[in-house]
Amino acid sequence: MRNNPIGGHVSIAGGLATGGLRYAAEIGAEMIQVFVTNPRAWAVNDGDPAEDAKLREAGLPVFAHTPYMVNFGSPTEATLTGSVTLVRHTLRRGREIGAAGVVVHTGSAVSQSRESALRQVRENLLPLLDEIPDDGPDLLLEPMAGQGQMLCATVQDLGPYLEALEFHPRACLCLDTCHMFAAGHDLAAPGGVAEMLGELDQVAPGRLRMIHANDCKDVCGSKKDRHENIGAGHIGAQPFADLMRHPATDGVSLCIETPGKADKHREDIELLKKLRG
Template sequence: MTSRNAIGAHVSVAGGLATGGLRYAADVGAEMAQVFVTNPRTWALNDGDPAEDAKLAASGLPVFAHAPYLVNFGSPTPATLDSSVAVIRHTLRRGAQIGALGVVVHTGSAVSQSRDDAMRQIHEHLLPLVEEIPEGGPDLLLEPMAGQGQMLCATVQDLGPYLEALEHHPKVGVCLDTCHAFAAGHDLAAPGGVAEMLDALHVTAPGRLKLIHANDSKDVCGSKKDRHENIGAGHIGAEPFAEIMRHPVTAGVPLCIETPGKADKDRENIALLKKLREPATGG
């Protein structure tokens, strides 16, 4: 596997998951793509178009699927828990059909119950879904959140108990969102901040980083606010993204932007990250 970081975006699939998605990826210069395989804001399950799925799988473009936002395996509400099981099972199946390398899922919130009870639910309900993943199927990628409310996982250290609840299953990986990490208290803008976070990730979840959501932050470090900004236009700044791509923990890990704006902004953000990817030169 190459150590070079592929850089891409969460792509628009207007016109078809593959037809529209591949067109959009080419238009913005994306070297990888993230997609929704069903409506991200409802519990509805979309079986998709087998021809589009097959075309995307055969495209050669590295693809990741993002699970709907409503999923929460820490919820004390039985209906939410049951729906989360159904949606993740469906998304993993669709991910396999499109050749996805991973399915990203938010790590969720305990809401009104204890963290211990929430973690028991993750063990009882999410681990069996991971065990169902077929040979060659996508990894399940845990995305820590910004730390608001009763979120179960925000800092990279929080991944430890989560991975333990999933028995450190080999099909479980990590999707690190830079805006979330910054909001949770990892000061990526400070000297040494990027290395400190990635070194800690290597200790907590060695070899599990599979995807980076590359987003700047509209809010300050530790704000616990999940508000994405364009690369270099927020409180993280541009240079930390170059540091991220130079760190050995991120070797070969794709970067996917989820930044504000449409195609023109995606094109600008991807071009900037590609520039930052270039080796540093001495003065």
């Protein structure tokens, strides 16, 4: 029996645990992803110990996602300093809620060279990895769709990024199917999923911890980050079944970040469960 918990990024209206677990039950989630602070603000906030305890005791695999502004490749000092603060805070809060991993976008060089941006990644992100205690959580690097000056989009881009981080054991991965498809990995083609995961095994073996399971509104290679419901986009349903049958994904959680509200999210999760079969 494959071990691929399937769930989604949950609404925490009503409290991190109270609202999050209520939403998880509504959509049939076997795992959840949450924001532990405002995803569109630099301010951080302490959690509620009672809510944290509820989340730890719920028995669901939990992952935290850092705010969207984080960018260790930015040439702007304020962005760089703020990114360190937000990731350090999310890692701490991740430990407090019992998270298995904390997702962070790999960032963009914006207006500077790729080499300069990767030096910044090394100087600012590597110390944060060193701070993670033995019991985690791991930091999950998420490549983007390839728009602009993104530092990681394809699997091959992960090589230099992980090298900048000295292949730190706490530097793990979260792959987004929409991002990978938009970046040029044709998951919809026969054997496309196996080809992508085979490349991943060469570049970063054993580091995959979570998959953001999203279909894509645009064609392969579009470099557009526009998520679609499972089976309704250009990837289609079958590649998600292929994904869950591959040895490299055994034990890896699948988390939807698809359009719509609870009813659509429940449909996406039910379809993924059928495909897991």
